[in-house]
Amino acid sequence: KNEVEQSPQNLTAQEGEFITINCSYSVGISALHWLQQHPGGGIVSLFMLSSGKKKHGRLIATINIQEKHSSLHITASHPRDSAVYICAVRSPGNQFYFGTGTSLTVIP
Amino acid sequence: NAGVTQTPKFRVLKTGQSMTLLCAQDMNHEYMYWYRQDPGMGLRLIHYSVGEGTTAKGEVPDGYNVSRLKKQNFLLGLESAAPSQTSVYFCASSPHFIGQGKRGYTFGSGTRLTVV
Numbered sequence: 001k002n003e004v005e006q007s008p009q010n011l012t013a014q015e016g017e018f019i020t021i022n023c024s025y026s027v028g029i030s031a032l033h034w035l036q037q038h039p040g041g042g043i044v045s046l047f048m049l050s051s052g053k054k055k056h057g058r059l060i061a062t063i064n065i066q067e068k069h070s071s072l073h074i075t076a077s078h079p080r081d082s083a084v085y086i087c088a089v090r091s092p093g094n095q096f097y098f099g100t101g102t103s104l105t106v107i108p
Numbered sequence: 109n110a111g112v113t114q115t116p117k118f119r120v121l122k123t124g125q126s127m128t129l130l131c132a133q134d135m136n137h138e139y140m141y142w143y144r145q146d147p148g149m150g151l152r153l154i155h156y157s158v159g160e161g162t163t164a165k166g167e168v169p170d171g172y173n174v175s176r177l178k179k180q181n182f183l184l185g186l187e188s189a190a191p192s193q194t195s196v197y198f199c200a201s202s203p204h205f206i207g208q209g210k211r212g213y214t215f216g217s218g219t220r221l222t223v224v
Contacts, residue, residue, distance in 0.1 A: 033212050041218045043198060048212030086151065094158065096141070096166065100150035 003027050006087050006099035013106050019074040021102045023087030026068065027095070034061050034072050035086040037101070043086075046072070077106045111135070114199050114216035121189040121223045129184040129219050131199030137214070138204035140182035141166075142174060144195040145218075151198065157182055158204075189223045196220050 004025045013019050023032070034046040047054050047061040049070065054061050058077075063070040074081055087099040112133045121127055131140065141156040143166075153166030155174040163174045171193060173185045182201075186193060199216040 031212065035213070035215075041196060043200075043213075043215040043218075045213040045215070088151070094156075094164070096153050096156070098151045098153075100148070 002099070003097040004087055004089055004099040006085075006102050008102060009100070010103045011105070013077050013104070015078060015106055015108050017077050017106075019077050019081075019104065019106075021072045021085050021087075021104070023070045023072070023099060024068060025070075025087075025089045025097065027089065027091050027097065029065075029089040030092045031090045032063055032070050033088040033090070034070075035088060037084045037086060039083070046085075074104075079106045079108050082106050112199055112201055112214050112216040114197075114219050116219060117217065118220050119222070121186070121221065123189060123191060123223060125189050127186050127189065127221075129186075129197055129199075129221075131182045131184070131201075131216060133180055133182075133201040133214070135201060135203075135214065136179070137201035138179075139202045140176065141200045141202075142172070142182065142184045143198045143200065144168065144193075145198060146195050154184065154197075186221075189221075191223045194221060194223045 007022045032049045037043045049063045058075045060073040082105050084101040084103050086101045089097050115130045142154040143151045145151050152168045154172050157163045157176040160179040175183045197219045200213045202213050
């Protein structure tokens with residue numbers, strides 16, 4: 001069983017739609033990260049959370065520590081948002097766990 | 109621009125050859141990591157370092173060695189390359205203190221390694 005589970009694995013949306021990607025984890029954490037990987041391979045860190053909610057442009061990340069769950073929302077999706085989104089957690093003991101990613105395709 | 113630089117970007121090795129991948133960061137980050145990424149497997153941690161002179165094993169350390177002699181550099185060595193080590197390798201760094209205002213990781217652009 002993976003310590004970090006993401007859903008859905010694949011997602012196709014029309015441009016302009018509101019998108020939600022979910023991440024559930026089974027370990028205690030000191031931080032949760034959302035990463036974005038575009039075709040071609042570059043990885044960018046979008047958010048680092050330990051509680052609450054963070055917003056950056058059209059992206060919003062939330063975390064519920066009690067439920068061990070985080071969501072990444074994209075408002076007004078655009079084809080340039082097409083990428084793989086990866087949830088990763090870091091435990092207080094410096095163990096690192098990654099989800100296998102959610103592949104998002106936004107169609108014009 | 110500040111960031112994480114990996115070299116080389118591409119490499120083809122023959123089985124049994126050795127090589128070293130270099131990762132350099134100029135952000136004064138304490139933590140550095142080496143990951144491999146295989147199709148359908150996601151990112152897997154090979155080794156990491158929480159500071160100069162320290163290293164620790166990650167999820168898939170076998171066949172690899174690392175060194176962190178200087179804070180800004182983290183080297184990944186393949187002692188005797190095997191076809192199973194064909195992968196894309198990513199280096200990353202992060203600060204020790206995870207403040208709410210920080211995004212956390214900074215990744216290098218990756219090294220595509222093929223072992224034939």
